[in-house]
Amino acid sequence: MSALAAVAAWLQPALVTALAFRVAAGTPDAPWLGLAALVAPLVALLAGARPPGRNPVTAIVAAVTVSLVLAADLLVAADAATLLGAARWQGAVLVALATLAIAMWAPSRRLSPSAVAMAAVVLLLGSGAVALAAGAPWTAWHRSGVRPALTFPAQSSWVLGGQRFARATTLRFAEGQRVVTLAAGVYRVVERDAATPIVREWRLAAGDALTLRPGDELSVEAGAHVRFEAGRRVPGAPASGVAWADASARGPRMLPLALGAVVTMLGGALALVPTPRRGRAAAAGPLVLLAATSAALAWGVYAAGVPDLVLGGALPAPLLRLPTAALGAPAGVPLALLTGVALLVLLVAAAVALRERLAAAASEAPELWVAVVVAATAVAVWPLDPWRVLTLALGLAAAAWAPARIATSSAGALAGPIVGGVAFVAVAALPAVAPGAPSWLEALTGYPALVALPLGWLAARAMPPDGQRVAAGG
Amino acid sequence: MGIAALLVLLAIAPLLALAPAAPGAVRVSGVSLLWWYAALIAPLIATALAIALLVRVPE
Numbered sequence: 001m002s003a004l005a006a007v008a009a010w011l012q013p014a015l016v017t018a019l020a021f022r023v024a025a026g027t028p029d030a031p032w033l034g035l036a037a038l039v040a041p042l043v044a045l046l047a048g049a050r051p052p053g054r055n056p057v058t059a060i061v062a063a064v065t066v067s068l069v070l071a072a073d074l075l076v077a078a079d080a081a082t083l084l085g086a087a088r089w090q091g092a093v094l095v096a097l098a099t100l101a102i103a104m105w106a107p108s109r110r111l112s113p114s115a116v117a118m119a120a121v122v123l124l125l126g127s128g129a130v131a132l133a134a135g136a137p138w139t140a141w142h143r144s145g146v147r148p149a150l151t152f153p154a155q156s157s158w159v160l161g162g163q164r165f166a167r168a169t170t171l172r173f174a175e176g177q178r179v180v181t182l183a184a185g186v187y188r189v190v191e192r193d194a195a196t197p198i199v200r201e202w203r204l205a206a207g208d209a210l211t212l213r214p215g216d217e218l219s220v221e222a223g224a225h226v227r228f229e230a231g232r233r234v235p236g237a238p239a240s241g242v243a244w245a246d247a248s249a250r251g252p253r254m255l256p257l258a259l260g261a262v263v264t265m266l267g268g269a270l271a272l273v274p275t276p277r278r279g280r281a282a283a284a285g286p287l288v289l290l291a292a293t294s295a296a297l298a299w300g301v302y303a304a305g306v307p308d309l310v311l312g313g314a315l316p317a318p319l320l321r322l323p324t325a326a327l328g329a330p331a332g333v334p335l336a337l338l339t340g341v342a343l344l345v346l347l348v349a350a351a352v353a354l355r356e357r358l359a360a361a362a363s364e365a366p367e368l369w370v371a372v373v374v375a376a377t378a379v380a381v382w383p384l385d386p387w388r389v390l391t392l393a394l395g396l397a398a399a400a401w402a403p404a405r406i407a408t409s410s411a412g413a414l415a416g417p418i419v420g421g422v423a424f425v426a427v428a429a430l431p432a433v434a435p436g437a438p439s440w441l442e443a444l445t446g447y448p449a450l451v452a453l454p455l456g457w458l459a460a461r462a463m464p465p466d467g468q469r470v471a472a473g474g
Numbered sequence: 475m476g477i478a479a480l481l482v483l484l485a486i487a488p489l490l491a492l493a494p495a496a497p498g499a500v501r502v503s504g505v506s507l508l509w510w511y512a513a514l515i516a517p518l519i520a521t522a523l524a525i526a527l528l529v530r531v532p533e
Contacts, residue, residue: 003528031498031512032487038517039484042524046476137513142504245506246499250491258488282528290521297513 003045003276003285004113009353010041010273011116011289013343014072016123016296017315018387023300024318025237025310026244030300032258033265038293040265044273045285055410057417059362061400065271066354067375068393070099073347074380075389079314080340082166082223083321092380095344099351100373104366109356112349117284119349120292122342126319127298129335130326137298140305147241150307154230157321158308162227166314167383170219171235173212180209183225190217222383228308237307244304260447264391267398267453271405272357292346302326315386316343361401391447392428399424399452403460412463420456424448476527483520487512 015037022030074092081091102108127137134140152159162182181187181204191198192215202210206225212218218235220226228234238244276282303309303318306325310317319339324332355369362368379389403416427448430441444451490498490508498508 028491031491031508032484035484035487035512035516035520039480039520042520043477043480046480046524046527138503138505141509145504145506245509246496250496250498252492252494255488255492258492262484262488276528278528278530280529283525286521286524286528290517294513294517 001274001276002113003282004117004288005109005353005356006045006274006276007041007285007289008112008116008349009357010044010269010350011120011292011346012069012073012350012390013076013347014069014315014386014390016292016346017076017319017343018390019293019296020300020303020318021310021315022387023297024303026247026304028247028250028254029258029261030247033261034293034297036262036265037296038289040262040269041273041289042286043266044269045276045282047270047275054361055404055414055417057414057421058401058404061396061404061417061421062358062361063368063372065393065397065401066358067372067379068389068396069272069354070096070351070373070376071379071384072386072390072393073350074099074376075384075386076315076343077347078380078383079166079386080316080320080343082164082312083314083317085164088166088223088383089381092377095347096373096377096380098344099348100370102348103351103355103369103373108348108352112352115345116349117288119342119345120288120295122338123295123299123319124291126323126335126339126342127295127302129331130299130302130322133326134302134305137301141245141301144301144304145241145245147244149240150234150237150244152228152230152232152234152308153306156228156230156306156308158226158228158311159230160227162225163312165220165222165224165226165312167222167385168220169236169313170217173214173216173218173235174233174239175214177212177232177235178209178229179212179218180207180227181225182206182227183223185221185224187224188219190219192216234307234311236311256443256450257446260443260450261391263453264395264398264447264449267402267449268394271397271401272354272394274357313385316340319343361404395428395447395449395452396421396424398449399456402453403456406457407460407463408465409463412460415463416456416460419459420452423455424452427451476523479523480520483516487516 019034019037022033074096077095078088078092081088157163184205187202187204187210189200193213276285299318299322303322306322309321320336323335327335400417400421403420404413407413407416427444430445490511498506500507502510
């Protein structure tokens with residue numbers, strides 16, 4: 001397998017858009033997630049040949065993992081539909097049908113590696129086009145990092161015609177704000193100016209207004225359509241440019257979370273990215289990974305200059321909305337269309353690669369692929385967070401698929417996924433089973449692979465190699 | 475050896491960000507050291523290292 005074909009399963013639109021989104025939003029983990037998104041597949045490319053570890057448990061884990069990864073991508077498609085004013089399910093179903101058909105089209109296996117390379121280059125050139133207006137990424141980063149406050153620009157679409165929220169969210173207001181609802185719905189306000197917080201629930205019609213005071217929290221449903229006031233602070237955004245650049249939450253307490261993210265990505269990559277053929281052509285794999293991750297970070301840095309881009313929670317907003325905001329409609333619309341097509345190409349190429357991984361671990365039957373795409377679409381219809389779904393998929397792959405691939409015996413290839421999988425599910429289910437779990441468990445419940453991966457790998461390696469067992473038995 | 479070097483490159487980013495006194499927050503030419511490292515220096519080194527190891531065909 002070529003290095004380009006090997007990395008296709010890694011470069012998911014959910015990963016690329018989540019990186020850009022998290023950089024734009026100023027999440028504390030964005031820098032090391034961006035680096036891990038590049039280094040994890042590089043480690044997998046260099047790691048020794050790993051057998052598929054084919055057995056019934058691995059087959060189930062592979063099917064669930066591929067379904068979740070695809071679901072994360074379809075959730076991004078659903079988010080994109082929200083940005084275009086369409087229903088979420090329309091975006092998810094339309095892209096699912098394309099994914100289903102193209103991954104089953106025989107020539108797609110031959111075409112997908114070059115398609116991944118082209119999509120990565122388009123994303124990189126797209127950020128280059130934004131650079132013509134916004135300057136080099138480091139200039140844009142510096143400019144964003146010195147802003148006194150992150151406010152709604154007068155020409156913001158949230159101010160002019162209003163926007164929709166991709167998923168249910170709670171907004172915290174640092175200063176007073178008059179919010180106009182543009183669609184009927186239930187809006188919950190928590191007022192925190194009294195000793196005891198007061199919760200008010202409003203059923204509002206289109207055109208009604210809510211007056212929020214500093215400290216108030218507003219909970220909106222997925223699809224809620226609202227308008228904000230120009231010049232006011234963007235609710236939920238960092239307090240200032242310095243807070244965006246240096247994320248005050250960063251500190252030694254975040255170390256378990258950082259470790260969890262890195263372990264999840266490394267283990268996920270070891271399961272999804274196979275060892276390629278070596279030689280001069282193999283250089284294309286790392287170069288395409290570098291282009292895609294650099295493009296994602298650059299888009300995120302530029303999008304940070306427009307702080308309300310990420311307010312609605314739609315992951316592709318930095319790539320699809322920024323061109324118009326930065327370049328104006330005449331140049332921005334074609335660029336947004338181009339980046340949208342590049343994301344779609346990435347998704348289809350990733351689906352082709354994922355189908356190959358599924359065939360190696362479970363079965364080549366078209367019925368299995370259809371079942372996986374249907375399951376992914378069913379998940380994507382709900383307004384879930386694509387990043388959370390993707391990290392769950394990568395965590396499951398790390399804990400219960402990768403152990404089968406490093407096992408030295410068929411017993412290890414069975415024991416590793418069982419132990420890793422059970423541990424993963426148990427830890428992931430903790431918040432639902434025990435809602436009052438202490439905060440120090442946050443790293444484990446956020447990244448269950450942190451515990452499940454070592455257990456799965458230990459179980460896989462603890463079994464004696466097949467040759468020794470035969471010798472012992474003989 | 476190559477994999478170990480990649481893992482060290484990866485581990486430095488959270489350490490820069492999370493170490494006491496936040497050395498990653500130091501500004502170099504207007505951008506924090508953490509971002510210079512995580513978005514430019516480490517990716518270039520990691521990619522060059524991976525390419526160097528992948529293009530060598532084992533005998």
